[in-house]
Amino acid sequence: MTLAEKQTLFSFHGLPVLLTVTAILFAIAGSCVAQTEVNLYNFNYGANPNSPQSGVIRDSDGNLYGVTFFGGAVSHRCELGCGVVFKLSPDGTFTVLHIFKALEDGTNPYGTLFRDERGNLYGTTIGGGAYGNGTIFRISASGGERVLYSFTGGADGSRPYSGPVYSHGNFYGTTYQGGAAGHGTVYELTSSGVLLVLHTFAGGTDGDTSVGTLVRDSNGNLYGTTYFGGAHGFGTVYKVDATGTESVLYSFAGGTDGANSNSDLLLGKGGELFGTTSGGGTNDDCIDCGTVFRLDPTGAETVLHRFTGGSNGSNPRSGLVRDAKGNFYGTTQLGGNFSVCGYGCGTIFELTVGGKFKHLYSFGGRTNNDGQNPIADMILDGDGNLYGMVQGGGSFGAGTIFEFTPQP
Numbered sequence: 389m390t391l392a393e394k395q396t397l398f399s400f401h402g403l404p405v406l407l408t409v410t411a412i413l414f415a416i417a418g419s420c421v422a423q424t425e426v427n428l429y430n431f432n433y434g435a436n437p438n439s440p441q442s443g444v445i446r447d448s449d450g451n452l453y454g455v456t457f458f459g460g461a462v463s464h465r466c467e468l469g470c471g472v473v474f475k476l477s478p479d480g481t482f483t484v485l486h487i488f489k490a491l492e493d494g495t496n497p498y499g500t501l502f503r504d505e506r507g508n509l510y511g512t513t514i515g516g517g518a519y520g521n522g523t524i525f526r527i528s529a530s531g532g533e534r535v536l537y538s539f540t541g542g543a544d545g546s547r548p549y550s551g552p553v554y555s556h557g558n559f560y561g562t563t564y565q566g567g568a569a570g571h572g573t574v575y576e577l578t579s580s581g582v583l584l585v586l587h588t589f590a591g592g593t594d595g596d597t598s599v600g601t602l603v604r605d606s607n608g609n610l611y612g613t614t615y616f617g618g619a620h621g622f623g624t625v626y627k628v629d630a631t632g633t634e635s636v637l638y639s640f641a642g643g644t645d646g647a648n649s650n651s652d653l654l655l656g657k658g659g660e661l662f663g664t665t666s667g668g669g670t671n672d673d674c675i676d677c678g679t680v681f682r683l684d685p686t687g688a689e690t691v692l693h694r695f696t697g698g699s700n701g702s703n704p705r706s707g708l709v710r711d712a713k714g715n716f717y718g719t720t721q722l723g724g725n726f727s728v729c730g731y732g733c734g735t736i737f738e739l740t741v742g743g744k745f746k747h748l749y750s751f752g753g754r755t756n757n758d759g760q761n762p763i764a765d766m767i768l769d770g771d772g773n774l775y776g777m778v779q780g781g782g783s784f785g786a787g788t789i790f791e792f793t794p795q796p
Contacts, residue, residue, distance in 0.1 A: 423795040425736075425749055427758050428452075428775075429476055431786040435462055437472045437484065438786035440777040442500040442551065443706075443764040447507075450478040450769075452789065453485075454777060455497035455511060460487035470495040470516065473509060473527050476789060485509070486533045490516045493535050494523035499551030499561075499601060500764065510536075512548040512561065521546040521566065524559060524577055537583050541566050544583055545573035550601045552577075553610075560586075560610055562598040571596045571617070574610065574628050586610070586632040591617055594634060595624040600652040600663075600707065611637075611661055613649035622647035622668065625661060625683055637661075637687045644670055645689055646679035652707030652765055654716075659685040662692075664704040664718060669694035677702035677723075680716070680739055692716075693745050697723055700747045701735035705763040709774070714741035717748075717774055717794070719762035724750030733760035733781065736774070736792055748794060753781040759788035772796070 431438040437459035444454040452475070459469040470488035477483070488494050494513030502510045507529030517523035517538035524537040536559075539546050545563025552559040557579035567573040571591035576584045589595050596617030602610045608630035618624035618639030625638040640647045646665030654662040661683040669679040674697035682690045695702045701720030708716045716739040723732035724747075733751040740746065753760040759778030766776035774792040782788035 423748065424793045425758055426791045426793075427782065427788050428480070428791055429482055429789040430757070430783040431456065431459070431788065432784040433459075433786050435459060435469060436786070437474055438469075438784075439779055440787050440789075441498050441763065441779055442777070443767060444476075444775050444777055444789060445501050445503055446767055446769060446775060447503065452476040452775060453501055453503060453509060454789070455501060456787075457496050457498065457779075460484070461489055463490065465490040465516075466495055471497045471513070473497065473501070473511070485531055486527050488513060488516065491518070491520065493517070493533060494525060497525075498549050502552050502554050504554065510552050510554065510559065512551060514547045514549055514564070522548050522563070524548065524552060524561070536581060537577055539563065539566065543568050543573075543588070544585060545575060549599045550612075553602045553604055555604055555608075560602050560604060562600075562602060562612060564597060564599060572598050572614075574598070574602070574612070574634070587628050587634040589614065589617065593617065593619055593639070594636060595626050598626075599650045603653045603655045603661075605655060605659070611653050611655065613651055613653065613663060615648050615650060623649050623665070625649070625653070625663070638683055638689050640665060640668060642668055644668065644694070645691055646681055647676070650705045650763075654708050654710060662708050662710075662716065664707065666703045666705050666721070671696065673697060674702060678704050678720070680704070680708070680718070692743060693739055695720060695723070698732075699724060699735075699750065700745075701737060701750075702732070707765045708739075709766050709768050711768055711772060715739065717766060717768070719764075719766065719776065721761050721763050725752050728753035728755045729760055734762045734778065736762075736766075738794060749792060751778060751781065754783070754785055757781075757783045757788075759790060766792075 437456040473486040495516035509527040521539040521541035546566030547564035559577040567588040571589040574587040595614030622640040622642035647668035651663035677695040680693040701723035724735040736749040738746040760781035
């Protein structure tokens with residue numbers, strides 16, 4: 389196996405940016421195929437957009453959209469900037485679509501955006517808005533921004549870390565805090581702008597602290613994970629049905645079955661759920677390095693993989709994406725390359741339809757200019773390319789947008 393690295397200078401708005409392509413050549417049946425990681429954009433500090441915490445979305449023309457946690461307008465309320473919404477075109481043009489302004493429209497967008505058929509973008513901020521507890525916002529196709537809802541921090545919740553889920557004109561999501569018991573909520577925002585609390589987490593067996601984006605089935609049931617709570621205190625997988633009734637489908641025990649899930653869930657055709665835990669998965673090589681799990685419709689859990697740390701990665705925080713063949717792809721926040729990052733710069737992995745785990749790529753921090761510590765979901769295009777963002781590393785240490793092409 390030969391490792392070839394190519395570095396090419398190109399420009400965004402007249403500024404030179406270092407593009408790193410890492411090509412790993414594999415010999416298969418006498419021929420060579422390439423597996424590449426391409427750094428599409430380097431975020432920078434200051435008023436520049438920086439420190440993305442979420443994933444990207446992609447339209448039919450190949451444009452990527454996302455948010456950054458910091459950057460934009462720097463003020464006494466946002467010393468590092470309140471964050472922005474951006475667009476990255478296939479030719480490399482980076483455009484800021486909106487700059488947040490604290491109490492006016494929110495601060496620090498966190499969850500992945502949703503884009504409707506008209507080109508409107510929807511998302512959440514974890515702070516700011518009329519009451520300082522976060523917002524749900526819309527960016528129109530023409531660039532205008534509107535706050536659809538400002539959380540009060542009371543019974544309606546506070547700090548919506550998850551991105552919005554859209555169905556039939558309504559939005560669904562979770563709040564990290566707030567609610568009647570202070571442990572977060574599951575909400576519905578109607579097309580008329582009325583917010584309904586579907587479930588308030590009590591912080592006990594029903595779960596505590598939901599971060600991941602919800603998934604909704606054809607019957608209107610919502611599924612998510614909590615980081616804490618449940619029967620053992622290590623988090624849950626839960627369902628909220630169309631009537632607003634919550635039921636815990638599984639409570640993580642904190643051992644070999646996993647613990648503390650931030651994961652967005654992936655819904656299978658048969659009603660099964662797939663996700664990751666950032667902790668648990670104890671084995672001989674690594675304690676509390678995390679898992680990939682499957683939950684069938686009866687609530688039975690199967691651990692598909694236990695991370696071993698080291699070069700193979702550990703502590704996944706993102707959910708999974710699945711290709712047409714049934715293979716899963718995901719990232720780990722830690723592990724991989726330890727020469728640059730003390731706990732590892734993170735990895736990209738594949739779990740084949742046959743259950744075989746493959747380490748595909750190790751991020752290199754600032755050394756390889758490819759970024760470090762991915763925590764958000766990737767997306768997959770029709771040609772099998774993966775796209776995502778990392779919160780740190782890159783040419784300026786402020787995160788990157790990347791494209792990764794797995795080995796065919």
